[in-house]
Amino acid sequence: MNKKIILESLTRALESWVRNASAAQLWQVHQAGGLGALIQADEEVVQVRIVLGGVRDALSDIGKTDGRLPVTEAFLGTAAWGAPPAQGSPAREQWFLSSELAQAHARQYVAAEVSERRDLLERCVDDWTARQSAAFGSGS
Secondary structure (H helix, E strand, O other): OOHHHHHHHHHHHHHHHHHHOOHHHHHHHHHHOOEEEEEEEOOOOEEEEEEEOOOOOOOOOOOOOOOOOOHHHHHOHHHHHOOOOOOOOHHHHHHHHHOHHHHHHHHHHHHHHHHHOHHHHHHHHHHHHHHHHHHHHOOO
8 A cells, every 4th residue: 555645545544533623632641642543544445543542643642732721822812711710720621621612722723833844743554564564575
């Protein structure tokens, strides 16, 4: 299977995940990362599913900010966001989950990471290819 096709499928799957993730899923990625990919490919079909909280791999740190607000916050100031609770406070998660604007900016941040961190996507595909080669080589 062509690496470029798998990479394109992975990118599309990540972009779809970002568009469709729930607020709670965005919060989890924002706090701790944890995205991963399940790739299945044969000679004609590539299927990629993005999972959250699985085995850590090359994609695991995409979108992770350790709870800091995405960089996009700097352009809006606190008036548009409301005053977010302090980082690390339990109220911060509730604020995020109730703020569509914060979620929109978290989506933008994760989407930017997907497009900017091509090295991680390529490493994910390379790791998958290596596992496939090892499995095929061992007769499994």
